[in-house]
Amino acid sequence: MSPAALAFDLGGTELRGALVEAGGQIAVHRSVQTRAADGPQAVIGQIVEMGAALLAGQPAGSVLGIGIGAPGPLDPQAGMVIAAPMLAGWTDVPLAEILRGSLGLPVRLENDANAAALAEWRFGAGRGVRSMVFATVSTGIGGGVIADGRLLHGRRGLAAEIGHMTITESGERCFCGNVGCFEAVASGTALGRRATTLTGPGDGSLLRRLSGGGDVTARHVFEAARTGDAQALRLVETEAHWLGVGLANLLHLYSPDVIVVGGGLSNGFELLAPGLRSTIGQRAMAAFRDVPVVAAQLGDKAGLIGAASLVFESDQ
Amino acid sequence: MSPAALAFDLGGTELRGALVEAGGQIAVHRSVQTRAADGPQAVIGQIVEMGAALLAGQPAGSVLGIGIGAPGPLDPQAGMVIAAPMLAGWTDVPLAEILRGSLGLPVRLENDANAAALAEWRFGAGRGVRSMVFATVSTGIGGGVIADGRLLHGRRGLAAEIGHMTITESGERCFCGNVGCFEAVASGTALGRRATTLTGPGDGSLLRRLSGGGDVTARHVFEAARTGDAQALRLVETEAHWLGVGLANLLHLYSPDVIVVGGGLSNGFELLAPGLRSTIGQRAMAAFRDVPVVAAQLGDKAGLIGAASLVFESDQ
Numbered sequence: 075m076s077p078a079a080l081a082f083d084l085g086g087t088e089l090r091g092a093l094v095e096a097g098g099q100i101a102v103h104r105s106v107q108t109r110a111a112d113g114p115q116a117v118i119g120q121i122v123e124m125g126a127a128l129l130a131g132q133p134a135g136s137v138l139g140i141g142i143g144a145p146g147p148l149d150p151q152a153g154m155v156i157a158a159p160m161l162a163g164w165t166d167v168p169l170a171e172i173l174r175g176s177l178g179l180p181v182r183l184e185n186d187a188n189a190a191a192l193a194e195w196r197f198g199a200g201r202g203v204r205s206m207v208f209a210t211v212s213t214g215i216g217g218g219v220i221a222d223g224r225l226l227h228g229r230r231g232l233a234a235e236i237g238h239m240t241i242t243e244s245g246e247r248c249f250c251g252n253v254g255c256f257e258a259v260a261s262g263t264a265l266g267r268r269a270t271t272l273t274g275p276g277d278g279s280l281l282r283r284l285s286g287g288g289d290v291t292a293r294h295v296f297e298a299a300r301t302g303d304a305q306a307l308r309l310v311e312t313e314a315h316w317l318g319v320g321l322a323n324l325l326h327l328y329s330p331d332v333i334v335v336g337g338g339l340s341n342g343f344e345l346l347a348p349g350l351r352s353t354i355g356q357r358a359m360a361a362f363r364d365v366p367v368v369a370a371q372l373g374d375k376a377g378l379i380g381a382a383s384l385v386f387e388s389d390q
Numbered sequence: 391m392s393p394a395a396l397a398f399d400l401g402g403t404e405l406r407g408a409l410v411e412a413g414g415q416i417a418v419h420r421s422v423q424t425r426a427a428d429g430p431q432a433v434i435g436q437i438v439e440m441g442a443a444l445l446a447g448q449p450a451g452s453v454l455g456i457g458i459g460a461p462g463p464l465d466p467q468a469g470m471v472i473a474a475p476m477l478a479g480w481t482d483v484p485l486a487e488i489l490r491g492s493l494g495l496p497v498r499l500e501n502d503a504n505a506a507a508l509a510e511w512r513f514g515a516g517r518g519v520r521s522m523v524f525a526t527v528s529t530g531i532g533g534g535v536i537a538d539g540r541l542l543h544g545r546r547g548l549a550a551e552i553g554h555m556t557i558t559e560s561g562e563r564c565f566c567g568n569v570g571c572f573e574a575v576a577s578g579t580a581l582g583r584r585a586t587t588l589t590g591p592g593d594g595s596l597l598r599r600l601s602g603g604g605d606v607t608a609r610h611v612f613e614a615a616r617t618g619d620a621q622a623l624r625l626v627e628t629e630a631h632w633l634g635v636g637l638a639n640l641l642h643l644y645s646p647d648v649i650v651v652g653g654g655l656s657n658g659f660e661l662l663a664p665g666l667r668s669t670i671g672q673r674a675m676a677a678f679r680d681v682p683v684v685a686a687q688l689g690d691k692a693g694l695i696g697a698a699s700l701v702f703e704s705d706q
Contacts, residue, residue: 228644231645232678235643239642252673327549329550359554
């Protein structure tokens with residue numbers, strides 16, 4: 075194997091680790107359920123154990139360093155997780171320093187959305203551009219921005235919190251306390267909520283049949299829309315509208331060469347694309363209208379590959 | 391005089407030129423009314439004439455180059471004015487190349503808001519920070535962003551078109567065709583329009599007395615607010631709310647160390663500041679709430695000083 079990086083993708087439900095080669099290929103891959111409720115020490119124990127297992131048997135010097143993507147807000151410069159809503163007790167945890175001590179390799183830490191953005195830029199849908207916006211649309215909406223050839227960090231590495239940009243006065247209250255956040259109206263959660271409100275258990279709708287009568291999710295909406303279900307198609311249209319309003323803002327703010335959409339909602343990208351293009355066509359100034367908006371290519375491997383690329387590109 | 395730059399600030403109403411020293415001091419300064427209606431050739435003739443006059447008598451080699459700030463959208467890399475709404479007939483004008491030919495010096499071209507941002511960063515309210523957002527709030531709202539130690543450009547240099555970020559569904563239609571643009575609800579024009587609508591000619595209001603019965607402007611609102619006029623104070627409150635919603639977005643998107651507010655509305659900054667802080671306190675995530683929001687320091691000289699700094703810092 076060529077020189078590799080030890081990469082981790084630390085999520086609230088799953089911890090993944092891998093050895094990743096410089097070309098972005100994942101050589102060995104592991105995952106466990108994150109012991110999120112048990113506090114930082116338990117989770118760090120899981121990371122160290124997985125790391126040791128992945129490093130076992132690798133020739134000395136063949137693994138250049140450790141890259142780790144974790145939930146923000148975090149400070150990549152300081153290697154510090156500032157707070158992680160999905161992980162109990164993670165406040166100002168000097169994760170990079172701890173792992174360096176335990177695993178004996180240099181460590182780079184990055185916000186998970188930034189890591190995924192790096193991966194899509196280097197190896198995925200954003201290859202070859204100078205400026206890129208990566209929007210990951212799932213439960214919430216996160217972002218990572220490549221600005222003029224490098225990752226945009228800003229103060230404390232907190233740039234590109236795109237989910238909490240206000241775009242409207244309508245919609246449900248966001249978990250952050252505001253009304254009108256991009257995330258509150260355009261996330262997968264928002265789409266599922268609208269679908270659940272629109273229908274009722276036992277109402278005979280395709281959406282409720284697909285959900286077994288329970289809450290409808292974005293996945294059910296896409297499944298129903300693909301069969302031509304009128305309710306689902308209208309929900310997709312509304313979703314594409316809100317997503318388009320937010321993405322049009324990002325065009326004006328960052329002027330990327332391309333917008334890459336990842337996360338769970340990118341599974342329905344082909345359904346959303348016409349509405350997205352139409353909203354952007356209406357709302358973006360002329361100079362921004364021809365910027366491509368495309369689906370991410372690396373799926374749920376983006377986090378790991380991006381974490382590895384932190385090791386290979388020390389200027390990021 | 392120490393080595394200097396020949397700087398221009400090309401506006402729709404006024405063309406300014408100056409010799410500026412490396413420390414940001416303006417040594418010689420001129421201005422004329424821009425012959426905006428007469429097309430690019432006439433205006434370029436004005437620039438060349440003013441440049442030749444400013445250069446006359448300077449020792450050879452003492453002026454290092456030309457920096458020019460002009461209305462966007464423009465492409466700084468190509469030295470090209472793409473379109474300038476306030477200047478008739480300016481479409482794809484290779485301004486940098488033309489001036490280099492006529493004046494015999496290297497030329498750097500930059501969007502005027504970016505030039506002013508550079509000036510505030512180097513010599514004004516943003517000295518010493520790594521990341522800064524400059525918002526210029528006047529007739530419209532423009533922006534310039536310093537991201538991790540350099541000017542943010544993006545594709546074709548079009549980043550930071552902050553005025554056309556959608557933040558609401560209310561307010562008047564923006565000149566760009568949309569509803570809810572930051573500029574449409576928070577510019578000086580929007581403030582003046584609200585004041586004009588709220589009052590009527592001859593209604594005895596202080597605002598209409600200050601405006602001589604005609605349309606009320608932002609300046610009249612600030613003047614009345616300073617005397618404690620209740621109508622004006624409410625207008626200031628509404629203005630601070632909208633400005634705060636937009637600036638809170640910019641905190642999440644760029645994570646600057648400081649936001650610098652320039653343009654005509656910064657003349658009422660001390661009136662707007664409490665409302666701004668309160669809106670940002672409500673709408674920004676905790677990690678962003680302590681970022682200072684301050685008034686610009688260089689006033690209408692920022693454009694010239696920033697244009698000059700393009701010459702002194704060739705990496706921008």
